[in-house]
Amino acid sequence: MPNNDEKKVLLKVTDLKQWFPLKKTKLFQKEQEYVRANDGITLNIYEGETVGLVGESGCGKSTFGRTLLQIYKQTEGKTMYYGRTLTDMAPLYVDETIKNISSGKKKIAELEAKVEALKAEYEKMEDSAEKFQKQAECENIQKKCNMEFLNLVQIIGGFYSLDDTKEAEQLLLEKFKVARVISGLNEENQMEGVDKTKEIAEKKVELEKAEKKLEELRSKYKNDEAFTKYESYRDNGVDLARLKTQEMRFLRKDMQMIFQDPYSSLNPRMTVGQIIGEGLLAHGIFKKNDEKMQAYVMEVMEKCGLAPYMIHRYPHQFSGGQRQRIGIARALALKPRFVSLITGIILFLLGRGAWKLLITYCKGISKTKNNLSI
Numbered sequence: 001m002p003n004n005d006e007k008k009v010l011l012k013v014t015d016l017k018q019w020f021p022l023k024k025t026k027l028f029q030k031e032q033e034y035v036r037a038n039d040g041i042t043l044n045i046y047e048g049e050t051v052g053l054v055g056e057s058g059c060g061k062s063t064f065g066r067t068l069l070q071i072y073k074q075t076e077g078k079t080m081y082y083g084r085t086l087t088d089m090a091p092l093y094v095d096e097t098i099k100n101i102s103s104g105k106k107k108i109a110e111l112e113a114k115v116e117a118l119k120a121e122y123e124k125m126e127d128s129a130e131k132f133q134k135q136a137e138c139e140n141i142q143k144k145c146n147m148e149f150l151n152l153v154q155i156i157g158g159f160y161s162l163d164d165t166k167e168a169e170q171l172l173l174e175k176f177k178v179a180r181v182i183s184g185l186n187e188e189n190q191m192e193g194v195d196k197t198k199e200i201a202e203k204k205v206e207l208e209k210a211e212k213k214l215e216e217l218r219s220k221y222k223n224d225e226a227f228t229k230y231e232s233y234r235d236n237g238v239d240l241a242r243l244k245t246q247e248m249r250f251l252r253k254d255m256q257m258i259f260q261d262p263y264s265s266l267n268p269r270m271t272v273g274q275i276i277g278e279g280l281l282a283h284g285i286f287k288k289n290d291e292k293m294q295a296y297v298m299e300v301m302e303k304c305g306l307a308p309y310m311i312h313r314y315p316h317q318f319s320g321g322q323r324q325r326i327g328i329a330r331a332l333a334l335k336p337r338f339v340s341l342i343t344g345i346i347l348f349l350l351g352r353g354a355w356k357l358l359i360t361y362c363k364g365i366s367k368t369k370n371n372l373s374i
Helices: 061-068 092-099 099-125 131-159 168-190 198-221 225-231 245-254 272-282 291-303 310-311 321-331 344-352 353-364
Strands: 010-019 034-048 076-081 257-258 340-341 371-373
Touching: 010 061, 034 061, 034 291, 061 257, 061 340, 076 131, 092 099, 092 131, 092 168, 099 131, 131 168, 131 225, 168 198, 245 257, 257 321, 272 291, 272 310, 272 321, 291 321
Parallel strands: 257 340, 340 371
Antiparallel strands: 010 034, 010 076
C-alpha cells in the first residue's frame, strides 16, 4: 500500500472549530459562551482513503461531518478541497481577495503590530489571571493574522512581496474571469442534449494566454528571495469555508453525506426512485421524466442491494437496513469524490449489510477515486 506521501490530499483540514453560541442567561452578561462541539481539528484525508472517527454519542462526530460539507458554517479554521482546482471553480472570493490586496496587506500589518504590542505588555506583567487573559487575547489576534495572511497569499503567492501590485491584480482578474466562464460552460455541457465543446475550447485558448502572461510576470522575480518565499504559499485548492451558498451547492455532487438516522433522513412522501433521483435532477444531470434517469436509478439501486422493482415503493415499506441502503444509493448516484457517513451504534446494528455494500461499491468504482469519511 502506498504511503501518504505518494497519495494526493483530497481534503486538508486545519484548526477547524465549530462552536455554537449559548443564549445569555443574565441581563448584563458581557461574555458570550459557546458549546465547543469541534475545537481545533487538523486532519488530512487522501484520495482512496477511509478515515474512521470513533467516539461516544454527543462527542461531535456528526457535527464534524456536517461542518466538513459546510452544512454548518465553520466558526474558524481552513478546509481546503483539492477535488477541483481554484482555476476550475473560480469562486467569487478569489476576485474579492485580488481587488483588496492593498487593504489586505494593510490589515495584516496592523494585526502584526497589535500582536507585538500585546506581547510586550504581558511579558512585563507578573503571573496573574490578567496576564493569562492578555496572552490568550494575543494568541487569538495572532491566529486571525495568520488566517488573513493565508487567505491572501494562497491566491496571489509571490506578488505579496511587491509594493505595486496593479499589474498582477489585472492579470489575475483576467485569468479568473475567463476561468469562471469556462466553469459555467462545463456545467452546462454536462446536461442532457447540450454541447458546449466549441465554446469551451475557445475559452481555454484565452485562459492559456492569460496564464502565460502571469508566468512571464512571475519569471521577472524568480531570483527575488522574498517573492520565492511567498510564492511557496500559493495553493490551488478551494477553501470551502469561503464559498458562497450557491458555489457550495455546486460542489454537493462532489461531496455527499449519508445521514445517521435512516428514518428521519428520507422524505416519507417520496418514492425510492424520487429520493435517489432528486439530486440528479437538482444538478441537471438528467431532465424530468427522462427514461434514461429511471434506468440509471434502478442500476444504482441494484448495486446498493435494493431490487429495481422497489423503485415505486415508499420509505415506510422498508426495514431500517434497507432505508440505509436508500441513503447510500442517493449519495453514490452522483458519483461523488468524497462521502461523509455519519454513523453510530444504531447504524452498526441495523445497517451492517449496507455498510459492507458501501465499501464494496466504493472499491468497485475506485477509478473515480471516491473517498469515504466516517
